[in-house]
Amino acid sequence: MKNVAIAALALAATALPVVAQSIKPEDQIHLRQSTMALIGYNFGSLAAMAQDKKPFNKEEAQRNADILPMLAALPKPFFGEGTETGGNTKAKPEIWKNLPDFTSKLEKMQHEVGKLPEAVRSGDMAAFKKQVSDTAKACKSCHDDYRAK
Amino acid sequence: MTGAAVRIRAWDLPTRIFHWALAALVVCSFTTGTIGGDWMPWHLRSGYTILALVVFRVAWGVVGSDTARFGRFLRGPRAVVEYARLTLAGRHPAGVGHNPLGGWIVVAMLAALAFQAATGLFSDDEIATQGPLAVKVSNAMVSRMSHLHDIGRWIVAGLALLHVAAIAIYRWAWGVRLAGAMVTGRMEAPAGAPPPRIRSAALAAIVLAAAAAAVYALVEIYPMR
Numbered sequence: 230m231k232n233v234a235i236a237a238l239a240l241a242a243t244a245l246p247v248v249a250q251s252i253k254p255e256d257q258i259h260l261r262q263s264t265m266a267l268i269g270y271n272f273g274s275l276a277a278m279a280q281d282k283k284p285f286n287k288e289e290a291q292r293n294a295d296i297l298p299m300l301a302a303l304p305k306p307f308f309g310e311g312t313e314t315g316g317n318t319k320a321k322p323e324i325w326k327n328l329p330d331f332t333s334k335l336e337k338m339q340h341e342v343g344k345l346p347e348a349v350r351s352g353d354m355a356a357f358k359k360q361v362s363d364t365a366k367a368c369k370s371c372h373d374d375y376r377a378k
Numbered sequence: 379m380t381g382a383a384v385r386i387r388a389w390d391l392p393t394r395i396f397h398w399a400l401a402a403l404v405v406c407s408f409t410t411g412t413i414g415g416d417w418m419p420w421h422l423r424s425g426y427t428i429l430a431l432v433v434f435r436v437a438w439g440v441v442g443s444d445t446a447r448f449g450r451f452l453r454g455p456r457a458v459v460e461y462a463r464l465t466l467a468g469r470h471p472a473g474v475g476h477n478p479l480g481g482w483i484v485v486a487m488l489a490a491l492a493f494q495a496a497t498g499l500f501s502d503d504e505i506a507t508q509g510p511l512a513v514k515v516s517n518a519m520v521s522r523m524s525h526l527h528d529i530g531r532w533i534v535a536g537l538a539l540l541h542v543a544a545i546a547i548y549r550w551a552w553g554v555r556l557a558g559a560m561v562t563g564r565m566e567a568p569a570g571a572p573p574p575r576i577r578s579a580a581l582a583a584i585v586l587a588a589a590a591a592a593v594y595a596l597v598e599i600y601p602m603r
Contacts, residue, residue, distance in 0.1 A: 269504060276506030280419060361506070362416050368505045369414050378525040 263309035279361035392582030429495035433589035444574035447477030497527035
């Protein structure tokens with residue numbers, strides 16, 4: 230059953246054109262912003278712990294880290310055609326001019342986020358801090374090019 | 379412009395330390411902010427220090443030594459134009475302290491840095507770093523401030539380049555060593571020019587401590603309330 234769920238999720242994430250065509254642009258913008266907000270909330274909590282801005286709480290960190298790979302898998306299909314403008318999107322039009330590069334940066338983020346659960350589980354603070362730092366770099370490299378300030 | 383030039387003490391020690399510390403911190407802020415990530419805690423520390431230095435310099439511009447005082451080196455448009463005209467004609471008028479044109483660059487640089495510090499306090503890189511006052515205002519305001527902070531660095535970089543270019547031109551075209559004067563404090567002055575009154579470094583230390591305390595309260599204490 231779990232395998233079926235993972236397969237469905239994977240399919241949803243990869244079936245970009247199909248999804249993009251079936252959801253209207255306004256909703257796609259809303260969906261990607263919502264997932265980004267949740268990613269920001271959970272990663273922000275980990276970053277605050279990694280930077281000693283709030284005390285490290287393993288239970289909370291594990292909860293944040295475990296949900297992030299699932300959240301990170303979500304926004305990709307919501308950058309479809311016709312979503313370059315609209316709502317209060319901060320996505321830059323450059324995304325659709327350099328789609329392969331944008332996609333590779335998004336996948337890099339997913340790859341780094343995928344290592345967070347184990348980094349927390351290991352209990353090794355140095356490994357945890359390094360993984361948070363590497364993930365933040367992946368976020369930034371994409372935001373710098375494709376997200377308006 | 380008559381008589382032999384003499385070397386006199388133009389810049390007090392606090393102004394010189396302020397200047398070189400600020401130069402180093404501007405480079406530090408620009409670099410750490412651009413790289414981001416793990417360097418952001420240093421970007422914030424550097425910014426707080428710059429803010430304290432700017433507050434110090436504004437106060438020192440009122441109570442400090444003669445050459446540090448805004449009231450003394452800020453000149454009207456007529457004096458600025460006259461100075462620029464003579465200088466471009468190759469007849470650079472000697473003087474003690476900031477020249478009429480350079481004085482306004484001081485104000486422009488302080489204003490640009492105050493702008494960068496102020497917008498930075500309300501900024502959020504939406505990854506892992508927030509300015510200390512971002513929690514106090516709406517997200518729309520945070521977004522605007524982050525944008526202004528992002529483009530404001532180019533204003534600072536532009537002014538810094540203009541400043542360095544001007545120093546180079548004075549050095550290589552007219553043989554005036556302004557950077558050296560900012561190190562030793564001494565510059566060539568026309569004979570008979572009255573030496574500027576220098577205020578004590580202890581007074582500067584008190585002013586700096588007050589500025590640092592004010593910035594500390596703003597970024598560390600106020601956000602927790």
